[in-house]
């Protein structure tokens with residue numbers, strides 16, 4: 001990107017500090033796509049997305065759904081309520097969690113982590129640390145920072161990436177403690193709407209629509225528009241519309257390879273109070289071993 005004739009490195013906001021799963025997935029994307037992009041850490045996901053809206057960064061790379069724990073509400077809510085942002089790419093990131101502490105020979109009484117990994121590791125925690133107090137933090141790397149700053153005899157540990165633990169002087173107590181080997185999180189690269197260019201071969205079309213729930217069969221009829229044209233939906237998610245109790249938005253992920261996708265989208269728009277296309281993008285399954 002050039003600003004006043006000077007080449008300026010593009011920037012991409014992620015949930016920080018250094019060592020989060022988000023940062024790991026973003027580093028993978030930058031390397032794999034050979035992007036000339038600097039990763040900038042923010043304290044929460046909303047702040048990453050807001051920074052794209054204001055132009056403080058060129059893109060954000062944020063989680064949207066985990067295979068064990070489901071939707072990341074803040075990402076869906078911001079995307080639904082802005083006209084400025086679009087999804088440019090999806091990366092599916094295998095998530096591996098580590099239990100890390102300042103020393104391996106101290107009894108663990110308190111475990112710090114982000115709410116998602118605490119839930120992703122529920123079986124391990126129940127089996128090996130049933131008495132430990134669980135403290136939720138803004139991110140896994142923030143948890144590692146906090147544990148690194150506590151005295152050894154505090155008996156604190158973090159669930160985090162191995163990199164976050166190492167960056168904060170922690171050692172591995174147990175590795176890959178997630179409930180399933182197939183634990184993965186979908187990440188969206190989000191950019192300003194005017195800066196997207198439709199990819200040659202998109203895999204997914206992402207729609208959000210408000211559907212009038214006061215009429216019987218409204219959602220059934222919307223789904224019928226997809227079904228009768230054999231347009232495959234790969235995900236449906238609902239969120240409160242935030243206007244009144246009982247008003248909902250529906251997110252639809254469509255298989256972009258379906259022949260009649262355009263026709264179905266137009267038909268669904270006619271059946272919706274409003275409908276917005278949030279992006280057409282390629283989906284990439286990443287390697288994280």
Ligand SMILES: O=C(O)C(=O)C[C@]1(C(=O)O)C=C[C@@H](O)C=C1
Pocket residue numbers: 015019020021022023063066072095114116117138139140141184185
């Ligand atoms: O705390 C982190 O390390 C994050 O990057 C956040 C986050 C999330 O919000 O779900 C991202 C991916 C993993 O599912 C776990 C945590």
